[in-house]
Amino acid sequence: MLVSLIFKRTYRPNVNTIQWNKTIQNHQSNGNYQQALKLFQLGIEKNTFQPNSVTYLTILDICKELKSLPTVRKIHHLIDESKNLNNDDIQNNPRIRSLLMDVYIKCQDIDSAYKIFQSMNERNLIDYCAIMTGFNHQKQYEKTFELSKQIPASIKYSSPVLCTLILQACIELNKYDDGYKIHQYGKKFLPNNKIFMNELLNFYLKFHQEKQALDIFDKYQNQQTIIDYSLLMKYYNRQYQPDKTIELCYRLKNHSHIQIDHIIYVLVLQAIANGCCLHTSEQIYNQIKKSQTHMDINNALINMYGKLGNLDQAEKIFNSMSKHNIVSYNILLNLYGLYYQSDKALKTYHQMCQHGHQPDDKTYVLLLHTLSQTPNKINDVKRIFSTIEEHKRGPMVTAAMIAALIRAQLFDEVNDLLKKLPKENILFYAMKANSNETNEKFHYPISITNEQLALYDLLMSNIYTYAGLHDRLTNVDEILYENKILKDRLSYSWFERSNGKIEYFKSEQLQLKTCEHTEKLALINALDEQKNSSSPILIGKNHRTCTECHDYFKKVSLSSSQKKVYLRDSTRFHIFSNGTCSCEISS
Structure with missing residues (x-):
């Protein structure tokens, strides 16, 4: 409607424009965005004023707050049609084009934003940062990386924000050499720009360059942040080095200017659980009791106590929580699997559903694994698996079901499921590599998750337990062992x-x-x-x-x-x- 109205009009200076702009801006400053938008639309419909560049800049700012894509598109049409009114003040205003692109990005319409970016005769640093931010948020890192090659060096290495965005793309695309080059040109931003420093740590840790990451971390000790510590602790937890995570936690305690938050406590509790640290657990727990409780901390405590052999204490913490989330239930289900507590696992699953929590893939994997350990629970396993819609059965869930059926010696049903299992799944290859029909070695994904390793262990354990070959290493084992890590x-x-x-x-x-x-x-x-x-x-x-x-x-x-x-x-x-x-x- 706004577009059709403006088609009927011809541009003429309007003394009311200044007053209308002021009124719209007053609504904006008071947070009355809908009122401001309605006033703008009323002025257009009544032909009361002629919008100028100030009007559109204000309205686009409002659209950023409202994130209404249909409204943005209407405003975009009005801006484009202003050329028919010979209004160069609007059509050729670079600030309007930049802001319009930014609004599309806020509305997650990256394609429209990129079209505006491509139509710009001149692009500045802010434009490059905006469009790359949009690409990265949409996980379109290839576009960020390709665009970075087109940026003049005078702009490319002039901003820590732009360098950070390009570095993020290098991390996701495994472009180590390009990321290293960004570091060399971006040294001038250290240590003052904390975001760039954080991303550099993340970059080197992603490529397992621990020494380079620690060089940056130790060199700028006075500028360290809680994010720097959390990045290193996450890395050490992933690398099965819980002692280094715990050491960082103690080191952090001596930092008077850094306040330990719940994320740090969760990471150190995970390290204690993984490291089987019975002695350290009590020291850290005494510190945590003095801080404010948090659901993530409680979840980590449940996991820690359960993996340290104190299932009773883990259950006590779970029952004392006023609220739970899906993570709380999954952690408890995982512990019941470790302790072969199938009845408790089934009860917890029903309790979770009764409280309105939607099971995810991890829930089903843990539940199927735990129940399959008890022979008389195979019907419960099949019933629960049947409640999962077929198109929602991920490969990990299907693999867990296969493991359960093998344990129950239901091999015909295994064959039926195998036909549906994606060939790229590691467990499919594990079965094929160990079958009597083939001695072929398969290619495996470079990155194998902990859950895949655990499920592979479970699947092979079930096969060899049934066959009476408890100590045999499989062909898949031998292939995995070729990788030192x-x-x-x-x-x-x-x-x-x-x-x-x-x-x-x-x-x-x-x-x-x-x-x-x-x-x-x-x-x-x-x-x-x-x-x-x-x-x-x-x-x-x-x-x-x-x-x-x-x-x-x-x-x-x-x-x-x-x-x-x-x-x-x-x-x-x-x-x-x-x-x-x-x-x-x-x-």
Whole structure:
């Protein structure tokens, strides 16, 4: 309607324009955006005033706040049609074009924004920053990277914001050399620009250049922020280096100008859980009790206590929370899987649904895994899987269902599901690589997530348990071990010494054909180090434990009846006491 009205008009100076602009701006300054927009529309309809560049700049600012795409498009048409009125003040105003592009970006219409950008005769730093921000928010990093090649060097390296945006694209596109070049030209922005410094840390950590990241972190100690610490701690948690995360937390305590927030506490609690740090857990918990409670912290505490062998305390924290989210339930389901508590897992799932929480892929994976550990729960497994719409069954959920059916020896149903499993899924290759029909080796994704490793462990464990081949390493194992990082992830064991230091035991074998028994080495050293202590011993391992090591732990628990011995491997939590294991009781 606005467009059709303006077609009938011819441009003429209007003394009312100044007054109308002031009135619209007054509404804007008071936050009455809808009133300002209605006034603008009324003026157009009644032919009361002729909008000028000030009018459109004000209205576009209002559209940024309202984020109404239909309104923006109407205003855009009015601006474009102003050329028919010979109004160069509007049509050739670069500020209007830039602001219009920015409004489209705010409305997440990046295509319209880019068309305006391409139509500009001249582009300034703000224009480049705006369009690249839009591309990055829409995860169109290729466009940011390609556009960066067209920017004159005088503009490209003149702004820390622009350098940060290009660096983000280099991270996502694995362009290390280009990102390194941005660092060299952007050194002049350090340490004053904190956002650029944060992104540089993120860049080097993404490419596993820990030394370069630490050089930046340590060089500018007085300018460090909470974000710098969180980036490093996240990196160390992903790299299975919980001791370094804990060390950073203690170091952060000595920073008087940095306040520890809930994100830092969550990261350090995750590290304590992963590192099996029984001694450190109480020290950190005493600090947390003095701070304000937060749902994320409570969730991390549930995870920590459960993975340290104190499931009762984990449940106590869960039950004390006034509110839960999907993460709370998934953490508890994961713990019930580790402890083989299928009845509690099923009860928690029903409770979650009753409270209106929608299960996600992780919920179903954890639930199917936990229930499948109890033979008489296979019908519950199939019932729950059937409630998931077929198009919503991701590969991880389907793989968990396959593992459950293998455990129940329902191989015909396995074959039916295998036909639907995407070939790029690692678990599909795991099954194919170990079948009798082929000896072919397959290509695997470069990046394998922890969940994929855990599910692969589960699937292979079920296959070999059924076949009676408990200690055999699969063809897939051998392929994974060719990657040094993955070999370390799968092979080492560890425990926390009484001084809070984590001691690791890694396999030195180049080719692994049987279990490397690192958990046995860890237990021998833990017993010697804590021989005068009554504290429990907790050993962590990233792979399945073998029968030989499992029997050794049982013997130790029989001879050390006064000391609790725990083993947490990749699929479950073993509690040894008086020569028996909890997995034998609950199986």
